[in-house]
Amino acid sequence: MATRRCAAVVVGAGPAGVAVMGNLLERQLGTIAWIDPSFEAGRVHCKYREVPSNTKVALFQAFANATQPFQKVIDSTKSPNAFTKLAKLDQESTCTLGYAADMVRGLTDGLLKMEQVYACHGLVKSANLNETTSNWTISIKQNSSEDLELIEATRLILCTGSFPTTAPIPVAGLNIQRLDLDLVLKPSELAETLPSDRPISVAIVGASHSAILAILNLTQLAQTSHPLLRISWFTRHPLRYAEYKDGWILRDNTGLKGLAANFARSELEDDKLATSPAGQVLAKIDCAGGPEIEAAQYQKYLPACDYLVQAVGYSRTSLPDLTKDGAPLLMSFDHDTGTFHEPGRASDIPGLFGAGIAFPERVVDPHGHEEYAVGFWKFMKFLKRVVPSWVA
Numbered sequence: 001m002a003t004r005r006c007a008a009v010v011v012g013a014g015p016a017g018v019a020v021m022g023n024l025l026e027r028q029l030g031t032i033a034w035i036d037p038s039f040e041a042g043r044v045h046c047k048y049r050e051v052p053s054n055t056k057v058a059l060f061q062a063f064a065n066a067t068q069p070f071q072k073v074i075d076s077t078k079s080p081n082a083f084t085k086l087a088k089l090d091q092e093s094t095c096t097l098g099y100a101a102d103m104v105r106g107l108t109d110g111l112l113k114m115e116q117v118y119a120c121h122g123l124v125k126s127a128n129l130n131e132t133t134s135n136w137t138i139s140i141k142q143n144s145s146e147d148l149e150l151i152e153a154t155r156l157i158l159c160t161g162s163f164p165t166t167a168p169i170p171v172a173g174l175n176i177q178r179l180d181l182d183l184v185l186k187p188s189e190l191a192e193t194l195p196s197d198r199p200i201s202v203a204i205v206g207a208s209h210s211a212i213l214a215i216l217n218l219t220q221l222a223q224t225s226h227p228l229l230r231i232s233w234f235t236r237h238p239l240r241y242a243e244y245k246d247g248w249i250l251r252d253n254t255g256l257k258g259l260a261a262n263f264a265r266s267e268l269e270d271d272k273l274a275t276s277p278a279g280q281v282l283a284k285i286d287c288a289g290g291p292e293i294e295a296a297q298y299q300k301y302l303p304a305c306d307y308l309v310q311a312v313g314y315s316r317t318s319l320p321d322l323t324k325d326g327a328p329l330l331m332s333f334d335h336d337t338g339t340f341h342e343p344g345r346a347s348d349i350p351g352l353f354g355a356g357i358a359f360p361e362r363v364v365d366p367h368g369h370e371e372y373a374v375g376f377w378k379f380m381k382f383l384k385r386v387v388p389s390w391v392a
C-alpha cells in the first residue's frame with residue numbers, strides 16, 4: 001500500500017484530540033490525519049456521561065467556541081443540536097458530562113466532514129522517526145482491515161487518554177472481586193451489576209474527586225434499590241476542597257468541587273458522619289499514620305468486604321511503539337511545552353507532541369503549588385499557548 005503524506009497525524013478523538021484538530025485546522029497546514037477506533041469523544045462519552053461535572057457549563061461552551069473550525073461546524077449543524085442544548089443550560093451551573101460529550105461528538109462529526117481531514121477508524125500501532133529527514137512513518141491498523149495503513153508526516157500528536165489505575169490488592173491471597181471505578185461512576189450500570197437481594201459490602205479506596213463521586217453513587221444505591229449494601233471507605237488523608245480565591249482557585253485540579261464537594265462537606269467529614277445519611281451505610285477506615293498502620297487496617301477490615309473499588313489515580317493508555325531509525329525511543333514529556341525529549345538530551349524529539357489527560361500542562365498557583373491541568377477548557381488553553389510553537 002502506498003504511503004499517504006499528511007501535515008500532521010493526531011492520535012485520539014477524545015476532547016483533547018478534538019481540541020488539537022481545531023487548533024491545527026485553523027492554521028491551514030494541509031491535510032491532517034486523525035486516528036481513533038470510534039470517533040465518539042473518548043472516555044467521556046463511553047464511561048462518564050452520568051458523572052456530574054466539576055466545571056461550569058460556561059467552560060464547555062467556551063471550548064465549543066474556541067476555534068474557527070469549531071465555529072464552522074456549529075454554524076453548519078442543523079438545530080436543535082448538542083450545541084444549542086448546551087447553550088440553553090444555566091452557564092454558571094454544572095451539568096452531567098453527557099452534555100459535554102455530545103458537544104464533542106457534534107464537533108467531531110463536523111470536523112470529519114472537512115476536506116482537510118483524513119480520518120482513519122483504527123489504532124496507531126507504531127511510529128518511526130527518521131532522524132535524518134525528521135519524518136515520522138505511522139502504522140495504523142484499521143478497524144475494517146487486517147492491512148496496515150502507512151502515513152508519513154512531520155508532526156505526530158498523542159492524545160491517547162488515561163484509564164483508572166489499579167493497585168495490587170492490599171491483603172495477600174484475599175479473594176475479593178474488583179469493581180472497575182468507571183463502572184461505579186455509571187450509576188445505571190452499577191445498579192445492574194451489584195446484587196440487591198443479599199448483604200454485600202463494598203470497599204472503596206481513596207479520597208479524590210472520583211472516589212467521592214463513587215461513594216456518592218454507592219450511598220445512593222444503598223439508600224434506594226440496594227438497602228443491604230454497606231460501604232467501607234479506606235482513606236489516608238483529610239478531604240481536600242478546591243478553594244475559590246481572588247481570581248484563582250487553590251487546588252483547582254486536585255480539590256473537591258461541585259456536587260462531590262457539597263456531599264463530602266455535608267456528609268463525610270468526621271463531625272458529620274455519625275449522623276449524616278451517608279454515615280448510616282458507610283464506615284470510614286482511617287488509614288492515616290504510615291504504611292504499617294495502613295496495612296494493619298486493610299488486614300483487619302478488607303477481608304469482610306465482597307468488592308473492592310480503587311480510586312487511586314489515572315494511568316496513561318499504552319502508547320503505540322515509538323522508534324527512532326528502528327530502535328526503541330525513550331522519551332520524557334515536557335509538561336510546559338507539550339514536547340518530548342530523550343533522556344540526557346536537551347533538544348526536543350522532532351515533531352512529537354502530547355496533550356490531554358495523558359499529557360497535561362503543569363501549572364503553578366500563586367502559593368507555589370504544582371498541579372497538572374486536566375479538563376476540557378484547560379486542554380484548550382494549553383493548546384492555544386503551545387500549538388503556535390509546534391507548527392512554527
Ligand SMILES: Cc1cc2nc3c(=O)[nH]c(=O)nc-3n(C[C@H](O)[C@H](O)[C@H](O)COP(=O)(O)OP(=O)(O)OC[C@H]3O[C@@H](n4cnc5c(N)ncnc54)[C@H](O)[C@@H]3O)c2cc1C
Pocket residue numbers: 011012013014015016017035036037038039040041042043044048051052053054055097122123124125159160161162185210317318319320355356357358374375376377
Ligand atoms: C470522573 C471524571 C470527571 C471529570 N469531570 C470533568 C469535568 O467536570 N470537566 C472537565 O472539563 N473535565 C472533566 N474530566 C476530565 C477530562 O475532561 C477527561 O478525562 C477527558 O475526557 C480526557 O480526554 P482525552 O482526550 O485526554 O482522553 P480520552 O477521552 O481518554 O480519549 C483518548 C482517545 O484516544 C484513543 N486512543 C488511544 N490510543 C490510541 C491509539 N493507539 N490509536 C488511536 N486512538 C487511540 C482512545 O480510543 C480515545 O478515544 C473528568 C474526568 C473524569 C475521569
